[in-house]
Amino acid sequence: MKERKKKNLIIVMTDQQRADLRKSCGYELDTMPFLDKWSEGGVDFECAYTSNPTCMPARVSMFTGRYSETHKVRTNHNAVDALYTRDLLDILKENGYKTALCGKNHSHHKAADFDFCEESGHMGYEGEINETKEEIEFADFLCQTKHMEVDRPSPGGIRVQHPYRNVSSALKFIDSVDGEQPFFAWISFAEPHNPYQVPKPYFDMFPPNTLPKTHAGKEILSSKGIRFEWLRENWEQVLGIDIEERILRSRSNYHGMLRLIDDQFRRLVEGLRQRNIEEDTIIVYLSDHGDFVGEYGLIRKGPDLPQLLTRIPMIWRGQGIEGRGKDKNNYVNIVDILPTICDILEIEAPFGTQGKSILPLLENRNIPLNEYDTAYAESGYGGLFWDRNDALLPEVEGARHPAVTFDCLNTWTQCGQVRAVWHNGFHLQLDMMGTGYLYELKEDPYELCNLWDNENYSQIKMEMLQLLVRNMMRAEDSIPVPHNRYRTKVHPKGYWNEEYISEDPGVGKMKSIGNHS
Numbered sequence: 001m002k003e004r005k006k007k008n009l010i011i012v013m014t015d016q017q018r019a020d021l022r023k024s025c026g027y028e029l030d031t032m033p034f035l036d037k038w039s040e041g042g043v044d045f046e047c048a049y050t051s052n053p054t055c056m057p058a059r060v061s062m063f064t065g066r067y068s069e070t071h072k073v074r075t076n077h078n079a080v081d082a083l084y085t086r087d088l089l090d091i092l093k094e095n096g097y098k099t100a101l102c103g104k105n106h107s108h109h110k111a112a113d114f115d116f117c118e119e120s121g122h123m124g125y126e127g128e129i130n131e132t133k134e135e136i137e138f139a140d141f142l143c144q145t146k147h148m149e150v151d152r153p154s155p156g157g158i159r160v161q162h163p164y165r166n167v168s169s170a171l172k173f174i175d176s177v178d179g180e181q182p183f184f185a186w187i188s189f190a191e192p193h194n195p196y197q198v199p200k201p202y203f204d205m206f207p208p209n210t211l212p213k214t215h216a217g218k219e220i221l222s223s224k225g226i227r228f229e230w231l232r233e234n235w236e237q238v239l240g241i242d243i244e245e246r247i248l249r250s251r252s253n254y255h256g257m258l259r260l261i262d263d264q265f266r267r268l269v270e271g272l273r274q275r276n277i278e279e280d281t282i283i284v285y286l287s288d289h290g291d292f293v294g295e296y297g298l299i300r301k302g303p304d305l306p307q308l309l310t311r312i313p314m315i316w317r318g319q320g321i322e323g324r325g326k327d328k329n330n331y332v333n334i335v336d337i338l339p340t341i342c343d344i345l346e347i348e349a350p351f352g353t354q355g356k357s358i359l360p361l362l363e364n365r366n367i368p369l370n371e372y373d374t375a376y377a378e379s380g381y382g383g384l385f386w387d388r389n390d391a392l393l394p395e396v397e398g399a400r401h402p403a404v405t406f407d408c409l410n411t412w413t414q415c416g417q418v419r420a421v422w423h424n425g426f427h428l429q430l431d432m433m434g435t436g437y438l439y440e441l442k443e444d445p446y447e448l449c450n451l452w453d454n455e456n457y458s459q460i461k462m463e464m465l466q467l468l469v470r471n472m473m474r475a476e477d478s479i480p481v482p483h484n485r486y487r488t489k490v491h492p493k494g495y496w497n498e499e500y501i502s503e504d505p506g507v508g509k510m511k512s513i514g515n516h517s
Contacts, residue, residue, distance in 0.1 A: 006095065006182040007319055008281040009341065010170070012268070013062075013186065014261060015055065015104060016193040016301065017287035019048070019311040020445075021258065024326075028212045031255055032262040035285065035315070038269060040325045042283075042317025043362055047331045049375040049422065053289035053301055053309035054409060055193075058334055059107040062288075063087040065338030065353035065494075067378055070477040073108060074381045075414055082108035083479065086350040088338045089113060092184045095345055098177050102169035103162065103188035114186075116176065118169035120162040122147065122190050134160050145195035146405040149250040153203040161199060163189045163264040171271045187268065192257035192291070194300055196249075202256035208248040211255070215446040218297030223450060225435065226387060227303035227413055228296065234394060235298065238406040243297075251294045282318030282344070284337065295446060302413040303379075305420035305429050307439070307447055310377050320344070322364040330372035331422060332358050339494045348492040352479045356494030368498040373423060376471040380417040385433070387412075421468040428464035438464065 024036035051061035057068035064084040072081040100116035111117040119127025124139030138156040272278040292298040335355030343357035394400035399410035417432040
């Protein structure tokens, strides 16, 4: 009997896409019409979160199924520190998949780890090959942006933009694969991350003066904490007296980039349909983290674990996935991708995986109780918080270059330790100094009213703190396992509440692992 062909797998990852800026999510503007319609045929999780709102830590979490505190890549500069047993790429290769990276990497993997690789980045000369006059002009243009917003349409048109080239790379890779071999393509758009740039017709598609007003300006920052205030102060120094106009232009370009991505995602899906392989392919669409997009008078990202930065789009669609559209109640995380794919392949997740399979949610059957009622995230590389009293200056550290650029991820915004938990419509954040925030998201989705000291919410705060502690303990690392006699008891799908009957009567009710290297 011929073995059933494994499903093809495509992960489409955007960089820094805020989850709520889609019409299907209640936004006023129709930024991504194709994605909204396409998502109705899959499962679109409204309560999806990143493990860490920073590019590299989140991407390593996607591959390893582990939180940043355990995989050790807690900043954008620690790829060599990645700690895990086996990750998604290992699993797929072991199961006969041909693999590809098309776009931005910024993970612990090297280009050579993939069978096919055509990279691109933010600045024009980060792995991509620029051959034509238009491509070289565009690459030079990106370098000149210094990661800032642009007040004119980008040169070269749509075909030089990275999302277009990334989809072209993916289709070229797919055409190179033997039809009998399953494939995995990581299509990783570097957009809508800064530099905020976009060509015509997208540049004029969402004019600055027509954008919806933000829900809060810089006046809210004092209630958010010193790191938020410090971030705004630096933006004021870099952007100058035109800061509000420049933020508005950034927002306009950001919206245009969303539509550009939407059109290229449509081109990808149409390419699969033309090749008659859409039905054999599972597509996951997600982002690594969000962007302030002007809220609080801020752009990009930076401190702590606010909803705007931690909530991400996550949509699954493909064979075996029930097309039920929005899932508004279940909490999922980027760390759940690896164990879910393992479950689809009918194999156990690698030892040390901290996420859980969400396949029951995708199939809408046999859903275990209490497994999807909470989300958890981390931020910080350790130590004390830096503040204005410290002698270290942003210019000395290299975070700020006056009138040129500013790195929002720096010593000040990434220091310390911050943890957060989401449950039943509430969001609680706590740092290592005991400073806490509590928000009721249904009533306050932009987190303008901190309920931490509100006596009417004292019981909820206590329950949320218990959940936070529980999730922090569950996120403690099981690597390395104890040597000699001790056995680590784990569920093969990452669950904590569902009993698992082992085929080995000597093992017990769950799989046990010992002396695992």
